[in-house]
Amino acid sequence: MSTQLNAPVSRENIEALSQGRGEPGWLTDIRKEAAALAGTLEWPRPEKMRIDRWKLTAFGVDRHPELAGDLSQLPEEIRASLPQDAANLVVQRNSGAAYRNLAEEWKAKGVIFTDLETAVREHGDLVKKHLFSVVKADEDKLTALHAALWNGGVFVYVPKNVEVEVPLQAVLYLDDAEAAFAPHVLIVADANSRVSYVDRVLASGAGRSAVAVHHAVVEVVAGPGALVRFASIHHLPESVTDLSIRRATLANDARIEWIIGDLNNGNTLSVTKSDLKGNGSTSDSKLITIGTQSQNMSITTHAVHYGLSSESEMETRAVMRDSATAIINGVTKIEKGATKANGHQTERVLMLSPKARGDANPILLIDEDDVKADHAASVGRVNEEQLYYLMSRGIDREVAERLIIRGFLEPIVSEVPIEAVREELERMIEGKLNA
């Protein structure tokens, strides 16, 4: 029996599910309330894209995997991109954790890195304090459904003044066509801490042809002076709809760096937002996407300035092929009182097909006078002068175009902090450009 998204999720089902997992009462209550809300709230309505017309019914059933003792039990294609030493890694397979590891060195310093379901059991107070504190369950039908149904997930906690020098990695994958796949990622970085987190969302085996909805929420809580670097690559097949909401809340002088690769082949809603609450907080978002076939994508980066002298940078680059559609929104909002705030955004779209559509929508909403905000947006084709230049050195048109397209994405790809992940991203890009 799969849960029907358009029908209200039954409170009783949710309760049974939650209790079956041995979750504490407070979490069962959150899930039950959210389930009720899901029946009344509307789907989010991003600019120029009716996601409520997407096929949003295949929620899947709970499929918790066995916890693997070592990585050799994972499918080859998933293993290929994992760290050699399997350290500092969480793997979610379908509805739950399949592997988790954190080096002793970091455990000793009080760092927590595990799947969220385990964290609920082992660090209940910490999770309870922050879960759904950044993204609220009652925002819309999507967040409510997610709050009711999330599974597996990732929890990161970095104590005060601790700098985690190695990136924490997660791989979340679907390999069961029936499975519910709804990870929730919660990252809490305490004052003056520092952490890099890199994840990949993939499908393997039967997951490649699954008709499914992947709904995910990422919450980042960055304490005073904390630095969080968050990189995420999504590469889900055509039949899977990806609904991903990422949001960070930043205290004084905190910083978040988002690096997002939306490389799905199916419909995608991607919203990456920074709430710059603290004075002097800063945010940097870099996002790439490639639209192929007939997929529809709504891609939003968003920065909201509350803090004095808060600064945001956002850069999105999209390559559009075939008859794909992408609506690329960049929203810079400066609230009254956020004096000396500085928001800068760029959206660039490279059109490779006359049938593709790529809209760049820069939106500046400024309620304070003493600020700086600007935007640059462009939609264009491969530059003929550049092509001529490359071809004049003997490079044929096709290769020259490919160099220019890859070059267009490169400034963001090169920011991915782990070489193996960067290479994997490059392979995915090649795959999408060659398909």
Added chain:
Amino acid sequence: MATRFTVKGLRASIEGKEILKGIDIDIRGGEIHAIMGPNGTGKSTLASALMGHPKYEVTEGEVLLDGENLLEMEVDERARAGLFLAMQYPSEITGVTNADFLRSAINARRGEGNEISLIKFIRQLEAKMKELEMNPEFAHRYLNEGFSGGEKKRNEILQMMMLEPKIVILDEVDSGLDIDALKIVASGVNSMRSEDRGFLIITHYQRLLNYIKPDFVHVMMQGRIVKSGGPELAERLEAEGYDWIKEELGIVDETVGQA
């Protein structure tokens, strides 16, 4: 076979306006030809038309490189046939490093299965960059992005040295260069002189020709070569300017397609 590059009766227009009105040049391997002339007389159009820039339409004439008709080829095929144009305004391409670009260009010539080894490539690149007194870091910078005018010109010469073409056209390669950079560029060009390589140097000043000695000098006006001679012609132009030629030929306005 010795290199031979022949341009016969070349006419070309841009947006319907004729700029080249019948150009004839014959370059043999080992020779250096210079094309001089005031601004707006069609010199750079000649360079672009020979390379195959999409904005220029060749309406008449023939361009043969070792018997092959370049005008029937795409830009990349002309390059692989052995033509090289050092451009006056090279493009900047974000995200493509100089080294990656050069390796792609070299491999395009060598063909699949015969790619240059990475080590050999790096060794060559480093040696040539040293010769041109370029900072090795430039290999990893994005192609021409943020390069100064002089750095771009050196980068063009670097490409020429790495690609070893049969016919080299230098389009105003001296513009924007200080004297030291000019000497380095000139010595790069001189190091490439060989019996099977011909050069066509387009310039508006004589000073480059103090460092690269031409065998033949052609003066271009109104989209035609109006006078040809030896190196002494360049020296006279340097001393006396272009007015005496205009007078001799009864030319009032030497430019072409300007208004």
